Amino acid sequence: MAQTPLHEGWLLSTTRGPVPETIRGREIRAVVPSSAHLDLMAAGLIPDPYLDRGEEELTWMHRTDWRYRLAFDAPAAAPDELVDLVFDGLDTVATVTLNGHVLGTTANMHRSYRFDVRDHLADGPNELVVDLRSALEYAEETEAVLGRREHVYPHPFNMVRKMACSFGWDWGPDLQTAGIWKPVRLERRRTARLSRVRPLVSVAPDGSGVVEVHADIARTRVAGAVDEPAVELSARIAGSSARTVLAAGATTAVLRLTVPDARLxxxxxxxEQPLYDLEVVLTGPGPDDAELDRFHRRVGFRTVTVDTTPDETGTPFTFVVNGTRIFAKGANWIPDDHFLTRITRERLERRVDQALGAHMNMLRVWGGGIYETDDFYEVCDERGMLVWQDFPFACASYPEEEPLRGEIEAEARENVARLAGHPSLALWNGGNENLWGFADWGWPEQLAGRTWGLGYYTELLPRIVAELDPTTxxxxxxxYTPGAPVGGIHPNDQDHGTRHEWEVWNRLDYTAYRDHTPRFCSEFGFQGPPTWATLTRWIHDExxxxxxxxxxxxxKAEDGNAKLDRGLEPHLPAPRSFEDWHWATQLNQARAVAFGVEHFRSWWPRTAGTLVWQLNDCWPVTSWAAVDGDERPKPLWYALRDAYAPRLLTFQPRAGRLALAVVNDTGEPWTGHLTLERRTLQGAVLADAKVDIQAAPRSVVLIEPDDALLTPDDVRQEVLVASSKDVRAVHTFCEDRDLAYRPDALSAEAHAVPGGYRVDVRARSFARDIAVLADRAAPDAVVDDMLVTLLPGETHSFHVRTDRVIDPDVLTSAPVLRSVNSLCHALPETE
Known part of the structure; x- marks a missing residue:
């Protein structure tokens, strides 16, 4: 099979809509794959929508139609040859025309399209046109026909199979992209091609790895062609091979390969994450057995299930990999750039490495985005990052009638088959918050009996997964609550299945995380602004x-800044300036989310996972992300690295008194000595105790401190400290805003070292959550550690990586060197 990419030479113009005079009637160079926004930006015709208030200036694009046009040369189809025009992805509502012949229409960015152009391809010059109409207007028209279904934001994103967050979200811009967003090519064949290959990978009871290769073959049938020949399908992995002959007319085959003693x-x-190269080859007739098509995938041998067997508490939701119960430590994942074509494999590697660096083992691909790319899954395969993949449904009721139903089935079949065999794939999930929405958000009254998606989640999608990817x-x-019908146990019940915890952000103080002990918390989070360098790169208000x-x-969050202030007020000293507010809200975000993570982890195995909302951002924004839109880690990322550490000490309430949870998420026992001390902020030890730690692998042990440790003489002047070698937990007896911090608790020196600077910090008094906000000193600067707490007399060295020359004094004073102490206005009156 011969392939010819069609990526060079495209032109873009508008054909209808409220287009500015400076753009109307112009035809500009276009990049494919890309989008209209990026092409207009490259031509200097529109502002960057991420910059300042650029998004507001581009709402005209929501109701604009576009034309992509390409002139290319190609030979006409030979009498015995089939030629297909293949689009891997069109965004979204398109009409495709070749040399004046309409090939077809599309209305789904989540699937590919293939058009037979044998009869329309000219010998020599050809013209290919892709007309894209407003996805918003298409969605509005569909809604008018099918009837309104509730959705959480103004646009009817649930009426078109397009990335929902393209229409705006509470962390994303409303840009409504349009374009040819994946590769396009001509494919020529004379005999057959591999139309689909599904490797189903499992592990036999004797430890052998098993690969079942399910292959679908597309034959060439054209008038005047010779009789359809037999073809041969072969597969090979780790020294094991298999082959079969498909006689004329046969279009499917299954090959089974066995790898003895496969590494898991x-x-x-x-x-570890051993991967094996799987090669599948289709060959044709003839003395040389000419290769017709080839498929390659690296696979890994593992089993994965989710234990939902009812127990004395309710219904667990525990991932089991290779027979081992896993505590899922992770985050939710959104598209890493609103402009999807700018997301490279290298960028995905950086982001997944940041998740790994924070001790995560799972990412949830959220349902308001996309089915992620092959690159994403390959990167996760390589790094051992489990992936929970939502189907693209989020926060809305979805019609189960045409034209949506057929599109949804087609996209699901294509993507389940595409992703089957990735060892990182741990769960297919029906969607985000739609069952909850039906239960709590007034949908039944609005729907008045109309369909809302239940048939997708409970019938169509599980049937497709069972058919095409039964290993996941x-x-x-x-x-959701496993096994509970609509109207049964509430889908967000803490004792059953998965839970989203949003009362904390929306209404309650973050200490309310302790009011619930979910079986698996798949969404919870708290907002904070991006890093200073990201903020000031994109926002220039004066x-x-x-x-x-x-x-x-x-x-973008409703009442977002007020919620930030309400969340801050009970805990930290009132900020005196915007710079203080920026640091305080970032710190409070880190504190709030770490508080929740530590609570949930302390309840293992009753609670079996926490997926923070969210790991990443798609543009520069105040949001729930740990890594901002310019890829910089916020203080939250460092807090997650500590809260998700393999070994954790955390003070937690149990049965009306404070206990110390010893969390051991390693495969080795945690044994050793633990020191508990009640100290003054100036360092005096008022009470202490020595305890032996005996925590089995993957377990949590509770230690009850003596009353003398839990009863302070002065709550404003004392802290409780637990430490075992390099693992420490600190408990304050009152909130930071009331604690008698010394604002001048720190002294610091900075020294140039290879690759950057070392900042040595010493504490005169108790100093909490010390941070070197390195990006404030240089935009490329990254610090190795953050949110460090020091007792009087202790020191810590922060290492700043940068290619810039920085005045060392900048690194040792505000606003770069910060802590909770730096938010205090003056020494407390008792000092």
Missing amino acids: WWPAGYG PYADGSP PLGATSPAFLLHQ
């Missing part, structure tokens, strides 16, 4: 502040 693939933190478990949605116009445009 494990999630990060549980073992399926869940109806998130949150003066810059939390209520300045561009800053507010980059705060």
